[in-house]
Amino acid sequence: MDKILSLILPRRQNATSIRAWMNGVLGGMSFRLCKAEKRKVSRLLNLGASLALLLSAEISAAAEELADIRPPMELPVNYKVLVVIAIAIVILALILWLKKFIKFAKKVMEKPKIVKTPFEIAYELLNELKLRHLPENDKVKEYFFELSIIIRHFIEDYYFVKAPEMTTPEFLEYVKKNNFLSHEHKDILRRFLESCDMVKFAKYGPSSKEIDDSFVLAKKFIADVKAIDDEKKRIAEEAKAKK
Numbered sequence: 001m002d003k004i005l006s007l008i009l010p011r012r013q014n015a016t017s018i019r020a021w022m023n024g025v026l027g028g029m030s031f032r033l034c035k036a037e038k039r040k041v042s043r044l045l046n047l048g049a050s051l052a053l054l055l056s057a058e059i060s061a062a063a064e065e066l067a068d069i070r071p072p073m074e075l076p077v078n079y080k081v082l083v084v085i086a087i088a089i090v091i092l093a094l095i096l097w098l099k100k101f102i103k104f105a106k107k108v109m110e111k112p113k114i115v116k117t118p119f120e121i122a123y124e125l126l127n128e129l130k131l132r133h134l135p136e137n138d139k140v141k142e143y144f145f146e147l148s149i150i151i152r153h154f155i156e157d158y159y160f161v162k163a164p165e166m167t168t169p170e171f172l173e174y175v176k177k178n179n180f181l182s183h184e185h186k187d188i189l190r191r192f193l194e195s196c197d198m199v200k201f202a203k204y205g206p207s208s209k210e211i212d213d214s215f216v217l218a219k220k221f222i223a224d225v226k227a228i229d230d231e232k233k234r235i236a237e238e239a240k241a242k243k
Contacts, residue, residue, distance in 0.1 A: 118154055118157035118158040119154075119158075119222060119225075119226045119229075121153075121154070121157065122150055122151075122153075122154040122222050123219075123222065125150045126147075126150060126215070126218065126219060126222075129143070129146055129147060129150065130215065134146075135208070135211050140199060140205070140206065140211065141199055141200055143211070144195075144196045144199040144200055144206075144214065145196070145200055147196060147214060147215065147218055148192075148193060148196040148197075148200075149164065150218065151189075151192065151193075151218050151221065151222075152164045152171075154222060154225075158225065158229075159180050161174070161180075168193045168194065168196075168197050171193070172189075172190055172193065175189065182228075184224075185221060185224055185225070188217055188220065188221050188224075189221060191217065192214060192217045192218060192221065195210065195213075195214050195217075196214065
């Protein structure tokens, strides 16, 4: 306070007189200010009053502006419309998916299916086995094992006999009791399977000629069965043509 008064009244006694005048009493005695000092104090008080009025007006204006601000309006939500829109989107997505699925299904159905006969499958497997050169790579046992599997699966596919699931004695006994093979083919099949078993289980080391002969027997067996099948088809077609 003394610093503010000293700016207005530089003399120390004037600052003391002003403070005493503002308090009203100093040591039980009253004091009077000179005219110049009264004018300065009056200007100071007027300035303070003006500042107070200005601040009061600004505060009132700010309060009115804040009072005029309204909260954001809440729009009513129509849940029925939202549900309808969601259902429409799901239906549209389902329709698009069905169109793609139908298009894909048509392509799959239109694609021609190549059905191979048991003869074609067996010949392909025999050629693949020969190209692998297993005997030349000291895999004779594996070669005879796969060779016997090709013949067994061929018999299963053509005659509908579970040949791969039977042992060689069981299968030969089954062939003996049934007449789906001729005596010649039964003998070829017996010699072929027994030679394969000798290599697979008896640790027999076949010669190069025996390896080649086993392959020739397998191929001859398939070729003979195919010849019989072709003859049956020819006879059936001729009988059908006579009707």
